[in-house]
Amino acid sequence: MFTSKMASFAACAMVELKRSFTRRPMKASTTIKSKQLKLFRTHLSPYQKDNFVARERECLESHGFIYCDSIEQANVLITNTHTNLLEFDSEVLKSIELIIHPNSGYDNFDPGQVQALQSPxxxxxxxRAKSVSNYVLSCIHHALTPPPYTKQWQAGRKWPRRSLQDLEIQLIGFGHIGKHLCEALSLLAKNVHIYDPYQNQHELKHQSDIIIFCCSLNQENMNMVDTAFLNKCKEDLILINPARGKLIQTSQLSDWLKSSHKSRAYLDVFESEPFDLDLMPENCFCTSHIAGVDSSLDQRIIDFVEEVSLDFSNLSQHDFTTKWSNATLSNKIHSERFI
Known part of the structure; x- marks a missing residue:
């Protein structure tokens, strides 16, 4: 009987031991197998400093990545607005696993090719979102409220001016820049209206005091600003475009401004660049595609390329796709067109 009880006890102990092993969670591996990245930069922009390539190379090579001298050696491309992927051999592009485009404009790409590529x-x-937003705010202050600096005390203390708190502002586009501007201007302006049909924002008020373009270029909004558009606007309109030049039919805007002396336009981008700025009337204030350029731009580009490269190297495909979904160009194609 004693032997029988001992056998029963031993059997129960074995069952409980098995249960304890079953319940014990497996220790997850923390080791991530990194991809070996070989990066090639296709083009540089005129505003980038002489030491930019050396700095970018040093940053990427510090992580064990290879900075290549030709596309044939690479599995990652770093592009810019001068890059046309159609110029590259299709067989070479098949070996590219990732394309990093540290720019906001993407109308230099072909939607069909983007969809055909295996690489994101x-x-x-x-x-550049905050720099462009600051450019827009500078234009607004130039148009409305340049302080009347003086060397002599003015007893009358007068400053006749239009104030933002009395004005209606129309934002066309509600991406990174649009959101920054909406947040800043909503605190100061009478109203901020948003038009971005791709984000279910359909409030387009031509009679706004200030119209700001902060959208990408696509087939739907190309040449959006023409004589018909402008004739719906106020006679003292302030129009600001730091986005894409082909949003505006420049010659028609120029003619309209010549007959609308109270209006002002601030243009940083043009249909074709370089552009002859002397063609524009005196109430059009032009800059040379510099809205997103500032003293720290080179470093922000390098930081962005570094972040994307490290994520692509270390994250799972699912985690990388999830994190960068909103920045993936193929997700901005609708009905075979960019949005």
């Missing part, structure tokens, strides 16, 4: 194209919209 990651856009750098966020890199």
């Amino acid at each position: 194209i990651i856009l750098g919209n966020k890199i």
